Structures are given as structure tokens and as C-alpha cells.
Amino acid sequence: MPIATPEERARYQALVRRLTPGRPVVRNTARAFVVGGLICELGQVIQVLFVRYGGFKPTEAGNPTVAVLILLAAIFTAIGVYDRFAQWAGAGSAVPVTGFSNTMTSAAMEHRSEGFVAGIGGNMFKVSGPVIVYGVVSAFFIALIRYVLEHL
């Protein structure tokens, strides 16, 4: 009995599915839409402020805007608020650049006890590393496709 046959497994997993509360998909999606949108809205406001009062050109205001959002998310992670916000907001807090900031800050905080080099340095990209790796790799291939198409 303990090492289950495929039939027993299937039967058991059907029972588990019947008795397990599902993820509230509709609610999660709605919250992600609203929160993700509001974070982008905030970014837009910051960008407009940089253009209007900071003397940035619209094409250049993106970088300081992202820096401000990253800083805000890092601060809210540090004071222990961001993870609770993320439990409520789901993908709405994970997808924007604030989510990326949270992955790095949380990993750095977590591994502070192992020292600055092996701890913070060695683990800061632990969660966000895959995003960077596959972001760069996919950007390379997209650029390659574009280059080939333009020079055909």
C-alpha cells in the first residue's frame, strides 16, 4: 500500500483534487490587473515629474523612473511590507520592476548572516538570476531575428 500503484495514485489524486480548495484564480487575476496597472501608473507619474521638473527628455526619463521604483520596492521589502503586499496582489506585484527589486533585496537580506561576500554577494541574484539569464538570452535571439529580417 505505501508505495502506490499508478491506479492508486490516480485515485488518490482525484480525492485530493476534490478536497483541496483551489486557488482563487478570478480574484487573483483581478487584483493582479489592478495592482500591476497602478504600479505602472505610479511609474508614469514619476516619469512625467522627471520630464516636467527634472529637465529630462521623455526618452531619457525612463532610467531614473525605474531607479525610483526599485528603491521604493527595496525600502518596502526591508521594512517587511512587500511580501504581505505580494500575498494580496500576486502577479500584480511580481511582474513590474518592483518585483525584480524585491527578489534581489529579499535574497540579500536573507543571506546577510553569512557575510558580505559569500552571503550577500553570492546570493543576491539567487532568485533574480534566472530572470537576468533568460532576459539576456531571449533579447539576443530577438535581436538576431530582427537583424536577419532587416538584412534579407
Next chain:
Amino acid sequence: MARLGRSTWALGERQVAVIATSTVAGTLEAQGPLSDSFDLSLNDDRVGQDSWERAEQTMFRRAAEIACEKAAIRPNDVDLVVGGDLNAQLTSFYLGLRPLARPMLGVYSACASLCEGLAVASLAVATGFADVVLVGTSSHTSTAERQFRYPTEYGVQRPPTAQRTVTGAGAAVLARGRGPWQVTHATIGEIADFGVKSPWEMGAAMAPAAFDTLRQHLADTGRSLDDYDLVVTGDLGRVGLRILRNLLVEHGMASPAAAEERVNDCGAMIYDEHQPEVFSGGSGAACSTLVTFGHLFREMERGRLHRLLVCATGALLSQVSAQQGDTIPSISHAIAFERGD
């Protein structure tokens, strides 16, 4: 002392006694429904230490000290220390109890370590290889999260089946003869694996192990569920408990009413479901320890429970096995307690 059936050790009714217990509870646990059950309730899960790991070690050490104080013994009177935790290489147990400088045996069955420890400790007492044995476990939400999942401050949305690792530590002093609580039986569990893979569904992964060990225990001892005032599992959570009760009814081992009344789960008992971010309930090596030694043993003292079966449950995954897509094997060991006099 005899073996019953396939895997149950009958220790005798007056052979192995629990003479004292101790519980150290974390902040969220101390705010839960069992808040008045613990010897020491913390208001800082860091207990003044510079890392979560040292915090957990400190809790374990405090639990060991309190258990010795309550048993009116000095640490030097302890012949053997048995215990475990969830950290790799059992650092909370070994590093935390290092100052005791007594013979030590570390055990690991994930969150079922309490019952494995109690079985080994009872064996040592019953055979006379030790007169006084200290046994305990610890867990900490911040050390477990980082080892098995993500950094604590990482914003990941948990599903309703997720569980919260209990922060705390507990210990018991076992000795030969009679005491307020007797350890009468230990049933050693087998691995159960029904193909659950998601680390967010520990309750579903472990329910078959609890079911199997409970069935084996009843078959070996010739007892039925009615012979126990209460059967508790370690940390199935509300979702896993619902699955276990369903399995018991489906296999004709209990009526729906009996399953509801006589079978419960420490993970479902330790938190109120409205507490923040506890989801399906508690888990962790300290979950069954805090509920059993804190709450249930007091219920036995008050005479509300006479005979108790604790089936601690453990999910035997590592971060590597989970990332490699392996299924989650689980194990449950059962310990039967009786009120002393």
C-alpha cells in the same frame, strides 16, 4: 517489552514515563488558540540573536533547560539526548544543545522527528541503556522558509494549501517507571508516496502516511479508533486533515462522526484560521511537539484525555529533490501515551 504485529513496539504500561515536558513558542504561536499552553512564549522570534539559525538553536536550548528544571534534574543527570530539527545537518539540535555535553543522537524524519525521537528514547529507557533521556525538536519559520522555499521577505503568493512552519521548540524528559504520562507503544512508519509533487501541498503528500501508520498501529495492537480518546496527526493542516478523515471513512475505519470527533491535527489546532498567513495550518518539527507537550498533555493532566495517539507526519523532500521534479515521499511514526494514574 515485545513486538506486536509488523511494526509496533509494546513498551509496557508502567515501563517508560514522561516525567516533565517543556515548550517554547514563537510569537504567532503564542497568539494562537493554544496561547496559555506554553512554558515560554516569545515576543521576538529572533530572541536577541544575530541570525534566525542561532535563534532556533537558542529556543531548543531553552526548551532543554526548562525540561530539566521541571524534571528537577541537572543536565548532567541526562544519560542520552535524542532529537532533531529541519535544518540541514540538524544544526539546531547539535549546535543548540552543544553546551549540555551529553551523549547525543540526532534523528531526522522531517516533521515526524518528534515521534522518531520518542521511539528511540523509549527504546533506550525500556532496555535499560539509559535511565533518563531528554528528547525534543525545534523548527523556525524563517530558517525553514529559506532552506525549503524562498527568502522570507520574497513576495510570492502562497496558495490556500500552503502551511506555515511553526516557530518554537519543545522537549520531554523520559525515565523508567511511572510518571504523569506513560509511553506505551511506538509504531514505526513506512514510506508512503502517492505521487504528490507540489511543495505547497504537504498535507496531501503526508495524509497517506498518517493513514497507513494509524491503520498499522490499530492492526498490530488489536485496538480500534474507539480505544483512543484522541488521535492527532502532526502537521497535515486543515486540507490534509480533511483528506485523512475521508480516507478513514472510505476504508471503513471510522464513521464520519467518529473521524470528526476523535481525529484531529496539531497543524490545524495550533493556529486560528483567521491568523495572518497561516493558510491551511501549521507544519514543522515543533508543530506536534508544541501541541502535544503544551496542550494535549495538559488535557491529560486535567483528566479530559486518558489515552492519546500522536502520529507525527514528515514530508521527506529536499530542495534538490523538489527542483528535480521528484515526488514527495512521506512518513509517519505513531506514539501512544496514557495518563499515568
